[in-house]
Amino acid sequence: MAGTESAVAPLVEMSGVSLAYGRGKEQTLALADATMNIAQGEFIAVVGPSGCGKSTLMKLVTGLLPATSGTVKVHGEVVKRPIKGVGMAFQNATLMPWRTTRDNILLPLEVVEPHKRRFRANRGEYVERVEKLLASVGLGGFGDKYPWQLSGGMQQRSNLCRALVHEPEILMLDEPFGALDAFTREELWGVLQKLWMERRFTCVLVTHDLREAVYLADTVYVMSKRPGRVILKREIELPRPRTLEDTFKPGFVDIVHDLRDRIHKEHA
Amino acid sequence: MTDAQRNALKLAMPWLVTIAMFAIWELACIAFNIQEIVLPRPSRIFAVSVERWSILLDFCLQTLWTTAIGFGLAIIGGVLIGLAIGASPFVYSGLYPLLIAFNAIPKVAIVPILMIWLGVGAAPAIITAFVISFFPIVVNVATGLATIEPEMRDVMRSLGASNYEILTKVGIPRAMPYLFASLKVAITLAFIGSVISETVGGNRGIGFLMLSAGARNDTATTFAGLFAIAIMGVLMYALCAWVEKRMTGWAFRGELVG
Ligand SMILES: Nc1ncnc2c1ncn2[C@@H]1O[C@H](COP(=O)(O)OP(=O)(O)O)[C@@H](O)[C@H]1O
Ligand SMILES: [Mg+2]
Numbered sequence: 001m002a003g004t005e006s007a008v009a010p011l012v013e014m015s016g017v018s019l020a021y022g023r024g025k026e027q028t029l030a031l032a033d034a035t036m037n038i039a040q041g042e043f044i045a046v047v048g049p050s051g052c053g054k055s056t057l058m059k060l061v062t063g064l065l066p067a068t069s070g071t072v073k074v075h076g077e078v079v080k081r082p083i084k085g086v087g088m089a090f091q092n093a094t095l096m097p098w099r100t101t102r103d104n105i106l107l108p109l110e111v112v113e114p115h116k117r118r119f120r121a122n123r124g125e126y127v128e129r130v131e132k133l134l135a136s137v138g139l140g141g142f143g144d145k146y147p148w149q150l151s152g153g154m155q156q157r158s159n160l161c162r163a164l165v166h167e168p169e170i171l172m173l174d175e176p177f178g179a180l181d182a183f184t185r186e187e188l189w190g191v192l193q194k195l196w197m198e199r200r201f202t203c204v205l206v207t208h209d210l211r212e213a214v215y216l217a218d219t220v221y222v223m224s225k226r227p228g229r230v231i232l233k234r235e236i237e238l239p240r241p242r243t244l245e246d247t248f249k250p251g252f253v254d255i256v257h258d259l260r261d262r263i264h265k266e267h268a
Numbered sequence: 269m270t271d272a273q274r275n276a277l278k279l280a281m282p283w284l285v286t287i288a289m290f291a292i293w294e295l296a297c298i299a300f301n302i303q304e305i306v307l308p309r310p311s312r313i314f315a316v317s318v319e320r321w322s323i324l325l326d327f328c329l330q331t332l333w334t335t336a337i338g339f340g341l342a343i344i345g346g347v348l349i350g351l352a353i354g355a356s357p358f359v360y361s362g363l364y365p366l367l368i369a370f371n372a373i374p375k376v377a378i379v380p381i382l383m384i385w386l387g388v389g390a391a392p393a394i395i396t397a398f399v400i401s402f403f404p405i406v407v408n409v410a411t412g413l414a415t416i417e418p419e420m421r422d423v424m425r426s427l428g429a430s431n432y433e434i435l436t437k438v439g440i441p442r443a444m445p446y447l448f449a450s451l452k453v454a455i456t457l458a459f460i461g462s463v464i465s466e467t468v469g470g471n472r473g474i475g476f477l478m479l480s481a482g483a484r485n486d487t488a489t490t491f492a493g494l495f496a497i498a499i500m501g502v503l504m505y506a507l508c509a510w511v512e513k514r515m516t517g518w519a520f521r522g523e524l525v526g
Binding site for chain 2 (some may be wrong): 059062064079082083084087088090092094096097098106108110111112113148160162167172
């Protein structure tokens with residue numbers, strides 16, 4: 001039905017989605033009545049206080065969790081099981097310590113079709129792809145290192161590579177830079193923006209850093225305390241590529257202040 | 269002291285302590301005039317060991333191979349059951365309480381039953397070694413699987429990985445260090461199992477040797493048997509520790525980064 005009325009249907013449509021964990025008396029409502037559309041190639045950021053259901057929202061979009069009520073659609077189809085073509089990265093890099101960085105990044109290609117089928121025969125080609133990706137995030141030559149030999153920032157770069165190597169349509173990032181120091185974090189904003197501008201995947205970034213959200217996203221969604229509701233949607237129309245200098249300029253700072261004010265009012 | 273000296277001393281410490289212990293023991297036996305039938309002097313035990321080394325070696329090898337077979341079976345059984353328990357909540361809730369109950373039974377109590385079924389010989393010793401050593405393997409393998417980070421699981425599931433793929437790509441490699449850590453404990457237990465069985469009712473093996481020597485008031489030979497078991501135990505432990513280090517070096521360093 002959506003196809004006929006608008007030229008481009010959104011890639012992800014969530015309408016009235018709620019999720020409660022547990023059952024009976026123990027039940028906690030983690031997410032309430034979330035409605036949002038994400039267009040193909042759009043970069044959205046979701047900000048909100050800890051425990052408001054941001055991670056839950058991501059699991060709903062990817063089909064890792066079934067919604068308690070409401071519907072999640074991707075490509076116009078209701079999501080019932082984990083959807084294909086997703087890359088995920090979390091705050092802890094979850095690289096496998098028994099694999100080298102290169103082999104960690106090859107993992108999705110061993111699992112996702114059509115690569116899985118051709119993996120054995122075309123390993124060389126895939127290794128080359130990984131090397132290129134590593135170089136593009138500034139990790140050229142680190143493929144042989146094990147994750148524990150990398151710094152936190154380097155692990156997170158590898159984590160991004162693993163999430164992107166199979167060229168997913170949707171990238172889900174759950175506070176990926178949350179555990180890094182400010183310098184490394186801001187460096188990685190640049191890395192992610194560059195990757196996104198080259199590849200234009202659809203990206204959902206969960207963060208509690210407003211500057212990060214405004215720097216990276218086309219649209220920022222603000223959520224309330226638990227149970228999380230979407231209380232504000234704000235389009236960020238700053239030109240790209242955005243630079244770190246931009247984050248200190250009035251246009252940028254005003255947006256951050258404005259968002260912060262609205263959040264404080266909401267939580268007061 | 270230089271670093272090299274410190275390291276050398278550290279390596280020598282176990283030997284020095286052992287030698288000191290034997291020296292004190294020897295001196296105490298002489299000083300208090302302790303009878304050989306009560307507590308033989310270490311020098312006597314060594315002399316008897318040398319004197320009777322061919323039968324000692326023969327019975328040691330007997331115990332070693334019953335232990336090794338029991339231990340090998342325990343690894344196979346323990347890994348399979350551990351994987352099943354760790355991978356499936358149903359198997360877990362079905363089997364785990366039974367395993368705990370079974371583990372609580374003193375194993376020496378089952379040897380007479382095994383002997384009724386299988387007669388006297390190697391079979392009861394092998395089975396006792398198996399039964400006593402497979403529990404820690406099961407528990408450790410299952411723990412390795414059960415402690416996969418939820419995020420890792422989510423990454424795999426969002427890639428569309430099947431449960432089998434999650435098991436082989438994440439679960440099993442992750443369970444490896446747990447498995448190898450349990451082997452050190454399990455091999456020691458396997459020795460205890462086979463020696464108990466030989467002692468309760470065997471006709472060969474180091475346990476049998478000690479029992480029959482004890483019956484002849486040949487305390488020195490009994491102690492020689494004890495030492496033989498200790499030496500085999502240490503060697504097997506060292507072997508397991510070495511294999512562990514070789515196979516799962518990442519687990520030792522990985523911890524540092526977290
Ligand atoms: N598996 C779970 N079982 C029960 N409650 C959960 C579970 N996961 C999350 N919650 C609860 O749901 C709420 C939202 O969690 P989450 O989505 O992780 O929040 P956020 O990512 O925004 O910090 C929290 O209050 C949390 O305690
Ligand atoms: Mg979260």
